Amino acid sequence: MSFDETPLEVNGINNNPLESMIPTHGVVPDVERHHQRPRVERKSKFHHLWILLLLSFPMSSLAYMIFVPNFLYNVPNHRCKLANESNTNESFTNNSVMWNQTVQMDPQCQRLANTTKNPIGSVETEGCLDGWQYSKDMGVTVVTEFDLVCDDAWKRPTIQCIFMIGLMIGSLLGGTLSDRFGRRVVLLSSFLGGGLLLLILSFSHNYWCFVAVIFFLGAIHILTYSSIFIMAQESVPEHQRALAALGINFSFGIGFxxxxxxxxxxxxxxxxxxxxSIARCAYFPLLALLLKESPMWLDQTRRKSQVVSSDRKQLNKKLSEAEVEDITALKMLKTSLLCSNSVLRNRLLMACFLWNVTFLCFYTLSLNSANLGGNIYINCVFGALVDMASYLCMFLLLRKTGRRNSLSLCIFISGAFCLLTPPLRPLNETVGVAASMIGRFFVTTSMSIAILFTGEMFPTLLRNTSVGIASMSARIGSALSPYLIFSGEMIDLAIPFYVMGILAIIGSFFTLILPETSNAPLPDTLKDALALNKYRLDIIRRRKSWFAKT
Structure with missing residues (x-):
């Protein structure tokens, strides 16, 4: 009998005959397993706090890289440069006023062609053949150095899109690498590698070199993020997981x-x-010296390596070689179970959709600070404070209403305020901006809950893989966000808000299908993960039972 021929489950219930013959994990009986699980809880509160503090700066540095595009890719006021014109800010101001008063055209991308030879009353324009003159208020940005304006304006959102594609590739590899080699190894290597890539990126001499490096930086970035979050989640007892998520998310807000x-x-x-880059490289020795591997990952890895010998011993060597191979394959929880098991597959698909919606909304609202009007620095500070307040809201909601209901409520409210922003903004710009900020508040809360929620629905040896797959799929929404912003700038500012609002409201109803995981132990095995179905809404369970009978 081969592993592929073994029926793993029917209607979410495990029916493998071999699994019923052996203890959970194929290593230790349930009594021993439950005795080992509280091992994390025996650590002192100071130890848990120390882990979170140690991970705070790496998380802050990741947030910095997510939001610094507000300044890196900022488009200052600009116009076509005149022949033999100086690059002073005074020259920019005086000439732009003169051009706006003289002719009706777009001075940002056009200029008069050979004005001394044109007859009176005729106007011929041409492109900016001598480059552009930029306002110096924002200093030197990627846009001003590589002239990413006018016909090359599409290159600006493409940079962010390439970064998100890098995140997607990193998400695909990161979960598997972290599950295989450990959280600590992946975290340390990606943290240092990201710091070195940032230094290389700062020496980019043209646009295409910049884009190539930003792709690899995105892949490294998500490896660090997923390892930090999973390590924090696995280093504290289950009743403190929401508090750990709050601490990590606050570090993210501080980075903003x-x-x-x-x-x-x-x-x-x-x-x-x-x-x-300098700060990350300087922090690396301290992180490498003090950070220890996740105890849960170490425990599960030790059990997996002992599966064959333990099964033989506990079953008094009554199984054949083929049966032992079946048990080994079943117990090692291969990634293929995420596709072959209908319960895990449906959860993963739903998680991928929710991550896409929340990340699309989050990045669209976060990277749109320059288009809100007013002072960009104040907008960014308010945005960071809104994000940090949303993390506190997440913590309080999780304690009162659990994961599923909190996520559904927050996504719905976010979508509602996104839909309200376009009609409110023409009436009062301040009210429109406030509605946008409220939408951002709740979508940030939703994103934080979704990340925590996803990790709690899958067994230990598939946890980081499942989070990695969901994170990878979310990069589709993330990669579309700069183009969604760009479409608003080129066509209508209302487009991004309507798209976000509709998707968010749809996602809020889909969330209700998932099981509640609040205060439930993190599932160790496939059996533990399937048992979470008893925490689904009663109406969902009754409907499933009715279909099963018919």
Missing amino acids: LYVPLAGYFIKDWRWLLRIV
Whole structure:
């Protein structure tokens, strides 16, 4: 009998005859397994706090890289440069006023052609053959250095899209690498590698070199993020997982606060990258010295390596070689179970959709600070404070209403305010911006809950893989977000808000299908993960039972 021929489940119930013959995990009986699980809880509260503090700076540095594009890719006021014109800010202001008063055209992408030979009353225009003159208020950005305006304006959202594609590739590989080699190894290597890539990126001499490096930076970035989050989740007891998520997310919000501070004092995009690169490389020795491997990962890896010998011993060597191979394959929880098991597959598909919706909304609202009007630095500070407040809201909601209901409620409210923003903005710009910020508040809360929720629905040896797959799929929404913003700038500012609102409301209803995981132990095995179905809504369980009978 081969593993592929063994019926794993019917209607979410495990029917493999071999599994009923052996203890869970194929290593230790349930009594021993439940005795080992509280091992994390025996650590002191100081130990748990120390882990979170140690992971706080790596998480902050990741947030910095997510939000610094508000300044890296900022498009300052600009116009066509005149022949033999100086690059002073005064020259930019005086000539732009003169051009707007003289002719009716777009001085950002057009200029008069050979004006001394044109007859009176005729106007001929041409492109910016001598380049562009930029306002110096924002300093030197990637846009001003590589002239990503007018016909090349499409290159600006493409940079962010390439970064998101890098995140997608990293998500595909990161979960498997972390499950195989450990959270600590992947975290340390990706943290240092990301710091070095940032330094290389700061020396990019043209657009295509910049894009190539940003792709690899995105792949490294998500490896660090997923390892940090999973390590924090697995290093604390189950009743403190929401608190651990709050601490990690607050570190993310603090990293956002670094962005306007750095952008205010540093007016060169190269040094905006170098400063965080230097900080990461300096922090690496401390992180490598003090950070220990996740105890849950170590425990599960030890059990997996002992599966054959333990099964033989506990079954008094009554099984044949073929049966032992079947048990081994079943118990090692291969990634293929995420596709072959209908319960895990449906959960993963739903998680992927929810991650796509929340990440699309989050990045669209977060990277749109420059288009909200007012001071970009103040907008970024308010955005960071809104995000941090949303993390606190997440913590309180999770304690009162659980994961599923909190996620559904927050996504719905976010979608509603996104739909309200376009009609409110013409009436009062401040009210429109406030509605947008409220939508951002709840979508940030939703994203944080979705990340935590996903990891709690899958067994230990598939947990980081499932989070990695969901994160990978979310990069589709993330990659579309800069183009969604771009479509709003080119066509109608209302387009992004209507798209986000509709998708968010649909996602809020789909969330109700998932099981509640609040205060439930993290599932160790496939059996534990399937048992979570008893925490689904009663109406969902009754409907499933009715279909099974018919």
